[in-house]
Amino acid sequence: MQQFVQYTILGLVLGGVYFIAASGLVVTYTTSGIFNFSQGAIAMLAAFTYWQLRWGWGWPAPIALLVVLGVLAPALGAVLYQVVMKNLRGTSEVTKIVVSVGVMLGFLALATWVWNPTASSPRNFQKFFGANAIVEIFGVRITWHEIISFVLALGIAAGIRFLFVRTRSGVAMRAVVDDPELLELNGGRPERLATISWAGGAFLAALAGILITPITGSSMSANALTLLVIDAFAAAMFGRLKSLPRTFVGAIVLGLTNYYVVAYFPSSWTWTSAFRQSIPMIMLFIILIILPQDRLRGTTVLRTRERFHMPTMRTAWIAALVLVVVMFSLQTIMQPSPMKTLAYGMTLAMIALSLVLLTGLAGEINLAALSFGAIGTIVVFHFGTTGSGLDARMTLWGIVLASLVCAVVGAVVALPALRLRGLYLALATMAFGVFVSKMVLSEGNPRRLFGRDFTIFPGGTLRIPRPKIGPVDFNSDKAFLTLVTVLFALLAIGLVAIRHSGYGRRLAAMKDSPAACATLGMSVVRLKLSVFMLSAAVAGLGGVLMSAQLGAVSAERFDIFLSLSLLMVTVVGGIGYASGALLAGLFLGCSLLAMTNTLTKLGADYASIQAIFAFMISAVTVLPATIGITMGKNPSGAVTDIVKGLNDIKQARPLMFTIIGFEVGIWLLTATDVLTNWNFVILTAINLLVVPPLGGAIMKKRAYAKAGVAPPTPAEFIGIDRAYTQLDLDEMESVLGFDALGVAAPVLHEGEPAHAPA
C-alpha cells in the first residue's frame, strides 16, 4: 500500500510536468496553427541554461530562475516567432513541421556545442531546496520540488483556461489563427498577440524543462531531455491540441502509467525499462486509434504557397541519364573512400525519394523514414543473405522481401491515423520511429519465441553484405555505386511517371480536397494507404542498400533525429522533386561529412589554430538546421530556384557550352592525373557556382543590346483589366526579349516583376 501511494504521487507529479510541457504545445498550436516540435528543445536549453547559472556559476536559485523563466525563455519565444514562425503563414503542414524540426535540431546542435556532452565532471541538477527538503504525507516522503511541480501544473491549467475563455486578449489570440486580417479590422493587433503567445509557450516549455530534469533523475543529455518533453505530445494529442482538461487527464495517465510499470512489472522482464521509455509513444498510438474520425467537411483549404511545376517525361529521362553519366565519370577519377561516401549519399537520396512520393505527391508526412530502413535491414539480415564471411551476399529475394515487409508494416502504422488529419499521421510515424529505436533495435540478446531462440538485432550491430543479383556481383565500391545510381535514376523516372499518370492526379486531388474526392466515388483511405505502403517500400529498399553500403550498422544509423534531418533537408531541397531528394541525400550523406572531415584535417595540420577549426566544425553541424529554419521564406525549396537558373543557362547557349566544356576539360585533366581530386572538386565548385551568375549577367546585357529596346513599362497594365492571353504573353516575350533570357512565361502569373532590369 505504502508503495502504491508512493508511486501514485510520483506519477501525479510526473504527469503534472508533462502537462506543463503539453500546455505549451497547445498554446502555440491554438494561437498560430504550428505544432511546435522545438518545444522539447526549448525545455532542454532552459534546463541547461539554468544549470549553468545555478551550479555552473553558482547564482542563487531565485535569480537564476528569474533570468531563465522571466527573461530568456520568453525572449527566445518572441524572437522565434518574429524571426522564424511569422513567415510560415500560408504554407503547408509539412513546411510548418519541418521548420520547427529545424529549430529543434538547431537547438540540439547548439546545446551539444556549448555544453560538451563528454565533459569530465557530470552535471548535477538538483531539486528545488535540495533533495532533502522533504515532507511526509500519508506516511510517504515527498520532496518540496515535487509538491511545487504539481501545484504549478494545476495553477497553469486553470490559468490558461481562464486566459483563453474568459479574457478578451486570450480569445483574440485564438482568433489570430483564424484570420489575422479580420482581427485587424476589428481593431486588434495580431502580430503582438502572436508574439506574446509564443513567449508564453516558450516560458511553459522552459518551466517544464527545469522541473522535469531532476524528477526523472536522468543525467543531463541534450537528446534525452528533448525527447523527454516530446513525450508530452501524447498528452496534447489526447486533448486534440485543443482541450486543456483532456490534455491534463492524458498527462496524468501518462505519468501514472510510467511509475506503475516500474512498480508492478516483474523485474525479471528484461524489456521493462525499454517498455517504460516507449510508453508515451505507445499511448500516442492508442490515442490515434481511439480518436473519432475527422469529418470530411469542407475545410476551405486555401492555396498554400508551395509551388511545384511538373517536369516532362523527356526532361526526366535526360536528367536521369545525365546523373548516371556524371556518376560514372566521377567513378573513374575517384578514390575508394569518397566513392563510399557518395554511395552512402545516394542511398539516403533513395530514402528521401520515398518522402517525395509521400509528401510531395500525396501531402502526407512520414517522420521516421529511416525506421522503415531499419525494418528492411533486419529482414535482410535474417532472411536475405547467402554465403558467409567475405563471400556473404545479399539476395534479390532478400531485397524484395524487405520492401514487401516494409510496405506491410507501413500499412499497420498508417492505418489508424489515415482517418485523421495529416499531422496525426506524422505523429503516428514518429511514435513508430521511437518505438523501433527503443523496443526493436535494442533487442540485442536472444529471446525464446515459440520454443526457438531468436535475436532481432544481435549484438547491437548487424553486418549486411552487398547484393549479388543473378550473375552480377555488386560487391566492389564501383559496382555498388553504379547500382544505387541507376536504381535511383529509375525510381526518379518512375516518380515523374506517377506524377503524369492518373494515379498522380488522383493523389493531388486527394491532397487538395478529400471531401470532393469522396463524393466523386474515391475511397480516400485506400488511396492514402496505397501511397503510404509504396513509400514505405521505397524507404525500406533505400535503407537496405544504405546498410549494405555501410557494411555494419548499429541502431544509431536509424535514429529518429536522422530521419527528421533527412525530411528537413529534402524539404529544403524541394519536396516536390526527385532532384530535391538527390540534393538532400548528397548534402546529408556527403557534403556535411566532407566539410567536417576537411576541417578536422585542417585542424590537425595547423595545430596552432585548431580551436578555430573546431569552432567551424560545430558551426557546420548547426548548418542544416539554419537552412531548415529559413524555409518559410521559400517553401518550394532550392530546386525551384536551381531549375530557374538552369533554364536561364539553357537559353543562353554559349554560356551552357562554356560550362560543360570547362567541366569536361577538368575531368580529362583529373582522369590523366594532371589535377588532383581536390583541385577537381574546387574547380567544379567554381564552375557551377560562380560562372552561371557571372555569365548570366553578361548574357542578359547582350540580349538587351541585341533587341534594342529599353525595358518597357506599360506591360504591367495588361492583366489588370483582363487576364493575360497567350497573345499578350507572346507579345511581351518578343518585346522584352524574354526568349533570350529564358524567363519562362508563366512567371508572370506568379506575380514576378514584369519589369526588366535596365
Place this chain on the structure above:
Amino acid sequence: MSTNISASHFSSHDGNGPLLELAGVRASYGPIEVLHGVDLVVPQGSVVALLGPNGAGKSTILKVCSGLLQPTAGEVRVAGRVINGATADQLARLGLCTIPEGKGVFPNLTVRENLWMATMAGVSLSDVEEIAYARFPRLGERRKQLAGTMSGGEQQMLSMARALSVNPALLLLDELSMGLAPLVVANLYEIVAQVSEEGVSILVSEQFARTVLGIAHYAAIVLHGNVTRVGTPAELEDELSAAYLGS
C-alpha cells in the same frame, strides 16, 4: 510609419465636407497595379455604392480605405485627415468599420466570442450583444455555436452585427448580399439605410446593382481599376447596363 491621426474620433469632425476622400489613389498587389488613380468622395452621412464587374477593383478600393493595403500613390483622407500609412487596427479603433467579403467571422470562435472581438473598437460587450441579438434573433439562439459551423447566411449576419453595434463613423461593406436569401438582403439594406440616416457614412461594394441602388445616394462605376463615372442612381441608369454588358 508616420501618420497624422490624433487619438480623436473621426466623428468629431463637423461640417458637411466629405467624410472619406480618395485622390489619385493607386494600389498594387506585388508588381501588378490594380488601381490606377481613383478619385472618390463619400459625403458625410451618405451611402455610396461601388458598382462594377468581377475583378474591377471594388474590393481593392475598400482594402485601401480600411488600411489593409497601402496605396502606392495618392491620398486617402478621412474627415479631412490624410490616413496613408495608418494600419487597419488603428483605423478600426478610430471609428472605421469594415465588413470584408465572404469571410467576416472567426470560424473557430463561438458567436459570442466573435462579438467580443468587436469590442476592441471601444464598445462594451453587453451593448454589442444587445444590438446583435435584437437585430438577428438567430444569433441569440446560437451564442455558443462555433461560427464556422453556421450556415453561410448566418455567418453573414454575424459579421453584419459588428457593423451595427460598434457605432462607426464610416462603414465599409463588401458584397453584402452574396449568398443571402432575398428577404434577408432586403432587410439588411433597410438596416443600412437606417444606419446612414443616423449619420453614418457608408461605402458599399456590390456586383448586383439592383439590390443596392434603392438606398444609395450616389453610385460610382468602377471599371478596370478606375472610377469611370459617379452620379445619382437615376443619372447612371444607362451606364449601368453598358458597364455590365460591355465588359
Place this chain on the structure above:
Amino acid sequence: MPLLETVGVKVRFGGNVALDDVSISIEPGSITGLIGPNGAGKTTLFNAITGLQSVSSGSVMLNGKDVTKFAPHKRARLGLARTFQRLELFTSLSVRDNIRVAGEIRNRWKSIGGGRMDATAEADRIIDLVGLRDVADREVGEIPTGNARVVELARALMIQPSLLLLDEPASGQTEDETEAFGKLLRKLAAEDGLGICLVEHDMDLVMNVCETIHVLEFGRIISSGSAEHVRTDPVVIDAYLGAPESVG
C-alpha cells in the same frame, strides 16, 4: 422509381435540429428546386444525402436502395454527384485536370469491361459543353468564382451521374452567365435524363428552370409545388421571398 428518396430525414447538431422529417423525391429528367432562408438546412440536406453528414433518423434511398449507412464514395458509385457551396476545387491542378481527374477516379470504380472512359477525351467534351474552353488551361485558383462554380459542375458531370445536387451554383456568376447556366441545366435534364436538385438564392434562375420547388424553413418543408404555386404561397413570401414585387 424515383432516383432519390429521402424518408423522414432528421439531423441534429447538439440541441439544434437542422433537418426535421424531410421527405423529398427526385425523378429522372426533372429539375427540383430547394430554397429557403439562410440556415434552413439546405446544405445539410445535401450533406445527408451524399453521406458527408450522418442522419439521426430517417433514411436515404438511391434508386430504391437504402443507402443510409453507406460511406460517401459508395453513394457516389450509385450515380450521385454534387457541387459545393464553399468551393472544393483541386487547387494544385489546372481547370482541365480538375475535370479529367474526376473521370480517372470514376474509371477506378467502374467495372473493367466497357465501363471505362477515355478521361482526356471526355474532359474535352465536357469543357466544351459547359463553356470553359477559354479558361481550360489556367490554374483553378486564378479564375473568377463564377467560372469556378462551373468547373465544379463539369467535374461532377465527369462521373456520369444520374442525379446531380447543385449547391448555390450561380452565386458569383454574372447575370449573363446565370442565364447560360440555366439553359445548360435544362439541356442536361431533357437530353441526358439527369435528375437535378438545385439550391439557389437567385429566384430568377430557380423559377425559370425548376418544375417542382420545395421550400425549407427551420429544417422543415413548409411548401412544395410548381414555381407559380410557391411564388404566390403566402407562407413562402413571409418566410423567404419578402414582398412580391422584390421577386423578378
